[in-house]
Amino acid sequence: MGLWKQKQLTQEIVLDHSLSVTGACKLTGMCRSQYYYVSKKDDSAVIAALDQLSSKHPVYGFRKLYAYLRREGKPWNHKKVYRVYKLLNMNKKRRGKRRLPAREKQPLEQHISINQKWSMDFMSDSLASGNRFRTFNVMDDCSREILCIEIATSISSLRVTRTLEQIIDWRGKPLCIRVDNGSEFTSHHFELWCKDQGIAIQFIQPGKPMQNGYIERFNRSYRKEILDAYLFFNLSEVREYTQTWMDEYNNNRPHEGLGNLTPTELSKNIRQQQQINQLVT
Structure with missing residues (x-):
C-alpha cells in the first residue's frame, strides 16, 4: 500500500471510528509524523494538464502523455509528472466501451430464391x-x-x-x-x-x-x-x-x-x- 493510500486509510479510521491518531497509526503501520505532514507542493497545474490531455486522448499511457507535455514546453520532469499520474490513478488500465452504430430492426422474411x-x-x-x-x-x-x-x-x-x-x-x-x-x-x-x-x-x-x-x-x-x-x-x-x-x-x-x-x-x-x-x- 502506498503512502498516500495509507494516509487516507488512517484518516478514515480516525473519522469513522473516533479512534485516536496514535491508535489509527498503529493499526495501519504509519508514522505519526507522516500523518501530520502537509506537502507544500502545488500540483494543480500538472493535474490540470494531465486531465486535459487524458480527456482528449483516453487511451494514451504515461509516456505518450509526458511526450505531449514536453512538446508543449512544460517544465516538469518525468518523476513529478509520473507521481501525479499515479496520484490520479491514471496508471490503472482503462477499457473503453465500443459504441455500435444504431441498428434498424429488419423483418425475418421468407425468401423465394437461394443465395438471396x-x-x-x-x-x-x-x-x-x-x-x-x-x-x-x-x-x-x-x-x-x-x-x-x-x-x-x-x-x-x-x-x-x-x-x-x-x-x-x-x-x-x-x-x-x-x-x-x-x-x-x-x-x-x-x-x-x-x-x-x-x-x-x-x-x-x-x-x-x-x-x-x-x-x-x-x-x-x-x-x-x-x-x-x-x-x-x-x-x-x-x-x-x-x-x-x-x-x-x-x-x-x-x-x-x-x-x-x-x-x-x-x-x-x-x-x-x-x-x-x-x-x-
Missing part, C-alpha cells in the same frame, strides 16, 4: 479436457441449407472470409448476409471484404438474437443433437460427427417449415424452376 440472404453465427463448447472451441455456422435463409460449420479453437475475421470464399466457389455469392454485432463481423477487414465482393451486411439489433431466427433455431438443434449429446476428446471427433449430422440434416431430414421437404430437395426444386423460367422467357 445467408445467416451466420458463432457457437462455443468445450472438449472433455476443458479446452474451448468455436463453431462458425452458415445457412441459406431460403432453403435452410447448412452451407458450412467451421470448427476451430479460434476463428478470426480472416478465417471467416476465407471460409466464405470457399463456400462461394461451389455455391455462388449471396446478395446479403445477416449477422449479429460480434467483433468478427464488425471488423474493418470483414466490412472491406463484403464491400469488395458486393455483398450487403444486415446487422441485427444488439440483444435481439431472434432477429437472426433461422440460424438461432438451427443452433438449438445442433447443440441438442451433437454438442450436448456427445463427449468429445479432440476437434477431429467434433468435425467427424458434425459432418455426418450435417449431411443428414441437409439431405434426409424433413423440415416442417419447408413443407416436410429436405433443404437439398427445396434447393433443387428452386433451381429447376429458375431454369424453366429462363427457358420460357
